[in-house]
Amino acid sequence: MTEQPMVIAIDGPAGSGKSTVAKAVASRLGLDYLDTGAMYRSVAFAALRGGVDPEDAEVVSNLARNIDLQIDTNGTVIVDDVDATIEIRGPEVTRAVSIVAANPDVRKEMRTRQRQWVAKRGGGVMEGRDIGTVVFPEARLKVYLDASPEVRAARRSKDVSDLSYETVATDLARRDALDQNRTHDPLRTASDAVTIDTSDLTVDQIVDAIMGHLP
Numbered sequence: 499m500t501e502q503p504m505v506i507a508i509d510g511p512a513g514s515g516k517s518t519v520a521k522a523v524a525s526r527l528g529l530d531y532l533d534t535g536a537m538y539r540s541v542a543f544a545a546l547r548g549g550v551d552p553e554d555a556e557v558v559s560n561l562a563r564n565i566d567l568q569i570d571t572n573g574t575v576i577v578d579d580v581d582a583t584i585e586i587r588g589p590e591v592t593r594a595v596s597i598v599a600a601n602p603d604v605r606k607e608m609r610t611r612q613r614q615w616v617a618k619r620g621g622g623v624m625e626g627r628d629i630g631t632v633v634f635p636e637a638r639l640k641v642y643l644d645a646s647p648e649v650r651a652a653r654r655s656k657d658v659s660d661l662s663y664e665t666v667a668t669d670l671a672r673r674d675a676l677d678q679n680r681t682h683d684p685l686r687t688a689s690d691a692v693t694i695d696t697s698d699l700t701v702d703q704i705v706d707a708i709m710g711h712l713p
């Protein structure tokens with residue numbers, strides 16, 4: 499029998515603590531970490547930069563197939579030789595990304611690249627929306643992180659100091675609705691995922707809980 503790759507899938511909505519927790523779990527286990535949201539953000543960035551309408555499904559999926567993406571564990575993101583680390587987190591990309599992420603051909607391409615990333619390493623910690631449900635249904639451990647909308651919006655507004663809490667909360671609610679209600683690979687909890695409400699937990703407590711669930 500071939501050994502399953504050591505994949506830990508961490509899914510959940512924006513502001514649930516995925517990135518911080520996934521990085522900490524990866525570091526404790528000595529595994530690499532991949533932020534798959536940064537991949538969708540990079541495609542949205544490339545579309546905006548190239549003057550492409552994010553709603554133009556065919557052009558955007560072509561772009562996704564041809565894009566050169568370098569996503570470093572330290573958070574640096576290079577898109578076709580352009581450093582997009584800051585801009586992929588900006589308001590324009592954040593507004594466009596849900597449209598790009600709803601495109602089935604873009605998803606197919608990103609899924610292929612995510613599986614290649616694991617194949618190259620034999621495993622890793624991957625965070626996103628569909629890792630446990632679609633990309634790696636055979637992951638060693640699936641975690642679904644959640645938190646109240648208020649806590650998630652407060653966390654995100656700390657990251658983006660130039661926007662008000664209300665703007666961030668409204669944008670988050672809109673993005674949640676798009677991510678949960680899209681036709682292809684919507685955000686949902688895998689039936690065999692461990693669900694953790696992170697609203698009142700510290701990062702260490704969440705990481706300890708995840709480590710305790712490792713088979």
Ligand code: DC
Binds near residue numbers: 595627
């Ligand atoms: O985690 P994030 O906010 O950086 O993700 C950006 C967007 O990408 C988010 O609106 C949902 C989408 N996404 C996705 O559809 N599938 C993933 N595996 C990761 C992110």
